[in-house]
Amino acid sequence: MSSMSRGRAALAGVTAAAVAIGVAEPVAVFTGPRSAPLIAVGGLVVDAVPEPLKQFAIAVFGRYDKVALLVGTVVVLAAIAALLGVLAARRLPLGLAGIAAFAALGVAAALTRAGADAFDALPSLVGGGLGAVTLWAFVAGPLGGDAGPGTAHRPAPATPASATPPAPGSPTPPPVIAALALDEPRAGWEPLEPGDHESRRRFLRGVGLLAGTAAVAGLGGHWLAGQRGVSAARQAVKLPTPVAPAPPVPAGADLSLTRLAPFVTPNREFYRIDTALVVPQVDPATWRLRIHGRVRNPIELSFDDLLARPMVERYVTLACVSNEVGGDLIGNARWLGVPIRELLDEAQPEEGADQVVGRSVDGWTCGTPTAVLRDGRDALLAVGMNGEPLPVEHGFPVRMVVPGLYGYVSACKWVTELELTSFGDFDAYWVPRGWSAQGPIKTQSRIDTPRPRNRLTAGPVTVAGVAWAQHRGIRRVEVRVDDGPWQEATLAPTASVDTWVQWSWRWAAGPGEHTLQVRATDAGGETQPEQRRPVAPDGATGWHTVKVTVG
CATH class of the missing domain: 2.60.40.650 (Immunoglobulin-like)
Known part of the structure; x- marks a missing residue:
């Protein structure tokens, strides 16, 4: 059992967690940002959190609910990591087992996301492994904390060059950890009392170096992931000229009063509510849309196929079902896209296929009444928003826009599938969580x-x-x-x-x-x-x- 004080043990646990998360980020650059432990577990929390708590978060934080969730997750993780550090100071195997359990949770969360493969487990495995090494180094290794009551740090006797080397198989700390252990005996060194400055300095030096390295690795990995995004591909998209442009906005439609929402909501101010903790980066060159299920003529389209079809442009106001009375989870934009009705007519839905399930690249689903998509309203597979390609956070390259329905049953972003089924056969994402299967917008x-x-x-x-x-x-x-x-x-x-x-x-x-x-x-x-x-x-x-x- 280590004699480390509780304060240092808790800090050791938090540092180990920081190393685990920080190291996992650059690994996730190669396996995908959704495989990073914090994002993977956060996604699991989004899916599992009780609905009242989720609505409370949206009501309090609005469009910043995801930031609040991630910050809250970090705070909770830090608290648990501190407890694991204290536990490890008493019994190291128990602390290491706790880290292993969290690594296993990260692996399970990453592997259960839509489209995951075995490589998505790597960030959690690598991060968990280095986190465990860090905890060992602080509790039982060369970065150990202060001595217990009545125990003094005493220098080991000098060892001549001809002395017997360490026995084979004796544990050797990792090189980086060993380099931090600046605890070599010096001639004339007096015994040090518990809590001496040298012990504290060595411990804090280790915390500072490892936490700093973890922060650099984490931020660097996040930056690299951003560099691998699709911003350049989005900028290269040339939107076609619509065959049916949006009718001109009538004079006087925008009263231009201070604090009054403008008639057209700028893209950067348009609300965003979805379950994606990291914005999916979908390359339009590889994007495909499948229209399948209960249809007589399944269809698959590439992005170029979609752009080649006749496009219409319409002003449509979208609203989130989570919008409280007087809330701002609503916005109006000019959308460019292909009428969904035309695609469904080509696919020829079978009798009884009364639901179209929109499926996002991250697995999220919404169920839209087939009749609504074919009743003549301007329901679109949109590729443009206010005269430019869809912003990445709003569904680039393609999303659904359906007038008159709340977004949870219609506004599928990053859409890759339209599956014809029935409401009796399939419940979309929000329905098992207590929401109505159909959601017409209220006055x-x-x-x-x-x-x-x-x-x-x-x-x-x-x-x-x-x-x-x-x-x-x-x-x-x-x-x-x-x-x-x-x-x-x-x-x-x-x-x-x-x-x-x-x-x-x-x-x-x-x-x-x-x-x-x-x-x-x-x-x-x-x-x-x-x-x-x-x-x-x-x-x-x-x-x-x-x-x-x-x-």
Whole structure:
């Protein structure tokens, strides 16, 4: 049993974990970023975490939920690594067994991802092995910590050159570790008391060098992985001219008010919610789309095949089912792509094939009603977004865009398969997790200005926001103050029933605390309900409410 203090033992465990993760990153450059232990285990967490906790993360962190997950995973891993270090100081085999267990978890997580092969186990194996060596070096090897109570570090007697060499088979520390063990006896060295400066210096020197090396290796591996991405391939894509361009945006569709969401959402500001902890890098030269399953005529297309087909361009507003009332997980863009209806007509779905399963390159699935994809709406296999090839994080080279459906049942990014099946035969990714199999977008509205808790000056105030009911359109938006009568807002022009619409209302604001509420009515006459319901299982409901102070 080591006499290392708990503090040093915990730091030794954290350093060992840092070495394991840092070394695994450059290995993952060659096996793929999804095979890195942190990403592989994080993906496992995304799939296994209870749905309420997942929705809490999206509600709190929004588009940064993945960053929060990775940071949280690192914090939890550091805490467990510290405990393993303390455990190893008492019984080294138990600490090493803990590291082996985590390596095995990394291997299992990597191998169970879609498209994995045996090489995906290498990052976890190599990282786990070096992490174990690091832990041994701190606990039982040359980087060992302080001595226990009543024990002094004493120099070994000088050994003449002719002395007997170490016995064959005696353990020899790795060269890097041995180089760090600056603990050679010096003539006249006095016995050192527990916790002496030399012991602490040696330990911290080892921690600093190994943690620094791990950080350089990890960041370097991450950078190299980025260099192997598809940015250059994306820049080389020349989008074809659409045979049916998007109708011009009507004058006045964008009110251009401060804090009001613009009519067209810039690509860099478009929300991103998906299960991919690392953005898939799909080379368009090797990309293939299979349309198969319950069809009479299976189809396989290359990216060039898709670009050669007639393209249409449309403005379509997409919304995430996780969008809370008043939330920003929604955006409007100009999409370029091939109508899915035409591809399905060529594939000839069989009778009863009422579901089209979109499958991403990373294995994620969504189930879209076949009838919706063939009812004449502009459902697209999109290759362009706002006049440029799809951003990599938004599905490059090809994704699905379907007006009127929440993204979890339609917006498959990095799509590689469209499989015809039935809702009775297959549940897509989110359905076993408690979400509805079909997710039509609900009529919603939002106040963008003024913002909650704004302090306003008494007098005329412009209240404005957006409303949406994709593939139905918005007929009316109403605003009320302090539970008073509903006042009809002015609707801006819009491009189509598949996009949101901006609205505004002039308010003569008097002093005091006030509550503003908004509701919308779609073109079919359905008004959004007042009752607040959570996003699960098929989208939130309720009136967006904003409280302000007028001085």
